[in-house]
Amino acid sequence: MTSNLSEAVLEQDLASMPQLKGSLLEGRGLKSRLYTGITWVLAVLAALPLFSVLYMLIAKGGARISWETLTALPPVAFEFGGGIGPAIVGTAVMVLIGSTISIPIGILAAIYLAEIDPYSSLAQTARFLAKVLTGFPSILAGVFVYASLVVVMKTYSAWAGGIALAVLMLPTIILTAEEALKQVPQKMKDAAYGMGCTRAQVIGKVTLPTGIPGVVTGILLAVAGAAGESAPLLFTALFSTYYINGIEGLGEPTSSLSILIYNFSGMPYDNQIELAWTASLVLVLIILVFNILARVLGRQKY
Amino acid sequence: MSATAEAVTSQAAAWSVDPKDTVMDCRLQKIFYGDFLAVRNSHVPIEKNRITGFIGPSGCGKSTVLRSLNRMNDLIPVFRFEGSVTYHGQDIYDKSVDPVLVRRYIGMVFQQPNPFSMSIYDNVAFGLRLNRFKGDMDERVEKALRSAALWTEVKDKLKNSGLSLSGGQQQRLCIARAVATEPDVLLMDEPCSALDPIATRQVEELMLELKENYSVALVTHNMQQATRVADTTAFFSVDISQGGRTGYLVEMGETRQVFEDPQASLTKEYVLGEFS
Numbered sequence: 001m002t003s004n005l006s007e008a009v010l011e012q013d014l015a016s017m018p019q020l021k022g023s024l025l026e027g028r029g030l031k032s033r034l035y036t037g038i039t040w041v042l043a044v045l046a047a048l049p050l051f052s053v054l055y056m057l058i059a060k061g062g063a064r065i066s067w068e069t070l071t072a073l074p075p076v077a078f079e080f081g082g083g084i085g086p087a088i089v090g091t092a093v094m095v096l097i098g099s100t101i102s103i104p105i106g107i108l109a110a111i112y113l114a115e116i117d118p119y120s121s122l123a124q125t126a127r128f129l130a131k132v133l134t135g136f137p138s139i140l141a142g143v144f145v146y147a148s149l150v151v152v153m154k155t156y157s158a159w160a161g162g163i164a165l166a167v168l169m170l171p172t173i174i175l176t177a178e179e180a181l182k183q184v185p186q187k188m189k190d191a192a193y194g195m196g197c198t199r200a201q202v203i204g205k206v207t208l209p210t211g212i213p214g215v216v217t218g219i220l221l222a223v224a225g226a227a228g229e230s231a232p233l234l235f236t237a238l239f240s241t242y243y244i245n246g247i248e249g250l251g252e253p254t255s256s257l258s259i260l261i262y263n264f265s266g267m268p269y270d271n272q273i274e275l276a277w278t279a280s281l282v283l284v285l286i287i288l289v290f291n292i293l294a295r296v297l298g299r300q301k302y
Numbered sequence: 303m304s305a306t307a308e309a310v311t312s313q314a315a316a317w318s319v320d321p322k323d324t325v326m327d328c329r330l331q332k333i334f335y336g337d338f339l340a341v342r343n344s345h346v347p348i349e350k351n352r353i354t355g356f357i358g359p360s361g362c363g364k365s366t367v368l369r370s371l372n373r374m375n376d377l378i379p380v381f382r383f384e385g386s387v388t389y390h391g392q393d394i395y396d397k398s399v400d401p402v403l404v405r406r407y408i409g410m411v412f413q414q415p416n417p418f419s420m421s422i423y424d425n426v427a428f429g430l431r432l433n434r435f436k437g438d439m440d441e442r443v444e445k446a447l448r449s450a451a452l453w454t455e456v457k458d459k460l461k462n463s464g465l466s467l468s469g470g471q472q473q474r475l476c477i478a479r480a481v482a483t484e485p486d487v488l489l490m491d492e493p494c495s496a497l498d499p500i501a502t503r504q505v506e507e508l509m510l511e512l513k514e515n516y517s518v519a520l521v522t523h524n525m526q527q528a529t530r531v532a533d534t535t536a537f538f539s540v541d542i543s544q545g546g547r548t549g550y551l552v553e554m555g556e557t558r559q560v561f562e563d564p565q566a567s568l569t570k571e572y573v574l575g576e577f578s
Contacts, residue, residue: 187416191476193377195429195483196406205428210419302419302463 054284061281064274070282074241074260075271082271084279086243090158090255091283093244094237095227097162098169103219106173110215113174114181115203127178133171141167142232150236158244158254161237165229169222176221180214181207213298220294224287230258239263257283325350325487325517326371326408330385333366335378340366344551346536348487353509353518355532355557357525359572362538363549364521368489371519372408373401389487406433409480409516411490415472417464417479422447422456425464425475429483442482449515450478451508470501477508481516488512490520494527506531525573528557535560537569 023029068083075082109130113123145164150156184207192206208215238253239260245252257279264276321327326348333341341363348354348371356364366375373394375381386393394404406429417425426443435442443460447453452474456467464475473493480488490509494502509518509531522528528535536554540547553560553569564570 185416187412187414188418190374190377190412191416191418191479192428194372194374194405194410194412195432195479196402196404197432198402201432205432206418300419302421302465 057277057281057284060274061277061279064278065281069275069278073243074255074264074275075269076241078269080271082275084257084260084275084282086240086255087257087260087279088282089243090161090237090240091227091257091286093250094158094161094165094233094254094256095223097159097250098165098226099219099223101163101166102169102173102222106170106219106222107177107215109170109174110177110181111203111208113178115199115207126174130171130174133167134175136168136171137231138168138229139231139234142235145232146235153251155251156236156238156253158237158250158252161233161254161256164232164236165226168229168232169226172222172225173218176218177211177215180211180218183214184210213300217294217298220290220297224290224294227286227290228258228283230256230262233259234262257286319347319349323349325389326519327388328367328371328385330367330370330383330387332382332384333363333370333375334380334382334384336380339546339548341538341549342541344538346551346554348517348519349534350517351513351515352533353513353520353531355528355535356519356521356538357523357528357535357572358538358549358552359540360523361547361549362540364536364538365491366549367538368491368519368521371487371489372405372410374405374410376401406483407485408487408489409483409485411473411476411480411488411493413492414496415469415476417467417472417475419463419465421461422464422467422475423460426478426482428479433483435483446478446482447475449481449512450474451504451511452478468501470497470504473497473501473505474508477505477512481512484515486517488516488518490518492521492523495523502527525561525575529561532557537564537566537572539568539572 068081070083070088071085072081072083073086074084109126113127117123141164145160145167149160149163153160188206188210189202192202197205233256237256237259240253240255242255244250244254261276261279261283264272264279267273324347328344328346328348330341330344330346332339332343344367346354346356346367356368358364369375370383371387371394375383383395385395387395389404389408392399394401418428420428423443426446427439430439430442444453444457447456452471455471456462456475464472467475473496477488477493494505497505506527509520512518513533520528520532522532533556534554535557537552537560538549539552540549553564553566555565560569561573564573
C-alpha cells in the first residue's frame with residue numbers, strides 16, 4: 001500500500017522533472033554534428049597536399065638516397081650515378097652566410113622595436129617596411145643583390161647568394177623576435193629594474209632570456225624558408241658542379257639544392273631527373289628538421 | 303597655497319622622529335606626471351627596523367610616494383620630483399646620484415608576484431650575481447629563502463621554475479629575491495593584494511620577522527593589515543578642491559594613535575570606514 005503510494009508520487013515527480021534527454025536527430029544536435037564533420041573533412045583535405053607531396057618525394061626520391069648520392073658530384077649529360085653533394089654543401093653555406101648576417105641584425109632591430117623605443121617614428125617606419133618586406137617577391141631580392149653585388153663583383157658567388165637570403169630572412173626574424181620580446185610581461189621587467197638593473201641588463205638578463213624560445217622559433221622558420229628559396233639564388237649564386245673550394249671558393253658560382261632541382265628536373269636524362277627527386281626529398285627533410293627543432297627549442301624552459 | 307594645504311603641512315611636520323632612528327627621510331614638495339600634480343607637500347620619514355604603513359583612498363598617491371623612495375618612478379618619462387629623499391645623509395634625487403644604484407640598496411616587492419622565468423635558485427641569486435657577489439652563493443640563497451619563510455617548501459626543488467609556485471609562494475620568492483642582497487630598506491607596494499587570506503597571513507607574519515633586520519615601507523589598501531603589521535601609519539588623501547586630484551599626507555603617527563585617536567577629521571572618517 002505504502003509502496004504503491006510512493007511509486008505514484010515518484011511517477012508524478014518524474015513527469016514534472018526537466019526533460020534532459022537529447023535526441024540524436026533533434027535540430028541543434030544534428031547541426032552541431034554536421035559542422036563538426038565538415039571541419040573534420042576540411043582538416044583532412046588541408047593536410048592532404050602535404051602528405052601527397054611527401055609520399056611522392058619518398059616514392060620517387062627515396063630509392064637514390066645513399067652516401068654516394070649525398071656526397072658525389074653531380075653527373076654530366078649521359079653519365080650514370082653521381083650525386084648532389086656540392087648542392088647540399090652550397091645550400092648549407094649560403095644559409096649560414098645569410099643567418100650570420102640576418103640573425104644579429106634582426107635581433108638587435110627587434111630589441112629596438114620592442115624595448116628601446118617602440119613608438120618612435122623610426123620604429124614605426126622600420127616595422128612597416130619589415131612587414132612589407134615579408135610579402136616581397138623573393139625573386140626581387142635576387143635581382144636587387146644581382147644589381148648591387150654581382151654586377152659590381154663581376155661574378156656570381158656564394159656571398160651574393162647568402163646576402164640575398166639574408167635580405168629575405170631579415171623581416172621574418174625582426175617581426176617574430178619583436179613579437180616574442182613583447183610577450184615578456186612588464187612586471188618581470190619592473191622586477192629587474194627594481195633590483196637595480198640598467199636597461200641593458202634588463203634586456204640581457206631578463207627580456208631576452210625569457211623571450212628567447214620565440215626568437216629561436218622565428219630564426220629557425222626563417223632558416224627553413226631560406227633553405228628552400230630558389231629564385232634569389234638564380235641571379236646571385238647561379239650554379240656549379242663542384243664543391244666550394246675554401247674561402248676563396250665563396251667568391252665563385254655556387255651550387256644549391258633548389259637550383260639543382262630546377263636544372264635537373266628539366267633535363268632529358270633519367271639519371272638527372274631521379275637525382276632531382278632525391279634532392280627534393282633531402283631539401284624537404286632539411287626543412288622538416290628545422291621545423292621540428294623550432295618546435296623543440298621553442299618550448300619555454302621555465 | 304591654500305589654507306588647508308598649509309594646515310596639512312604643519313600637521314605632517316608634527317610627526318617627527320629622532321633623525322638617528324630614520325633610515326630614509328622623504329620631504330617632497332611636488333610630484334608631477336607631466337602637468338598633472340600627483341602629490342604635494344608631504345614629509346614621510348621611514349624609521350629603522352619598523353614597518354611604516356601607507357594608507358589612503360585610491361589615487362591618493364601612496365604608491366607614487368613609495369615608488370619615489372627608490373626612484374622606480376624615473377622609468378616613467380613624464381615623472382618629475384621636487385623635494386628631497388635623504389638616505390644615509392645623501393639626497394637620492396641629487397643630480398650626481400645614479401637611480402640604478404639607488405635601487406640596489408632599496409629593495410622592492412610589487413603588487414603582483416613577479417618572479418623571473420628562471421629557476422627558484424636563480425631568482426634568488428639574481429641580485430647577488432648583479433652585484434658580483436663573490437662569497438658562498440648557496441649559503442646566501444638558503445639564508446634569503448629561510449628569511450622569506452620559503453626554504454622548507456622549496457629546498458628540494460630549487461631547480462624548478464619560479465613560476466611553478468603558487469601565488470603566495472611566488473610572492474615570498476620575490477621577497478627572498480629582494481632580501482638576498484640585504485638591502486636596508488624594503489618597499490612593499492600592496493604585496494598581498496593578489497593573494498588569498500592564508501598567503502596574506504604568511505606574508506604579514508614574514509613582514510613582522512623582516513623588520514628585525516630591515517626597515518619596511520608598506521603600501522596597503524587594507525586597513526586591518528595596517529593595524530596588524532604597521533608600527534607607524536601615514537594616512538594620505540586626495541585633494542580635489544582645485545580641480546585636480548592631488549594626493550597629500552594628512553596625518554602620520556603611531557598606528558594605534560592614528561586608528562584610535564586620529565587628529566584630523568579626514569583620518570577619522572577614513573579609519574571609521576565612512577569613505578574610502
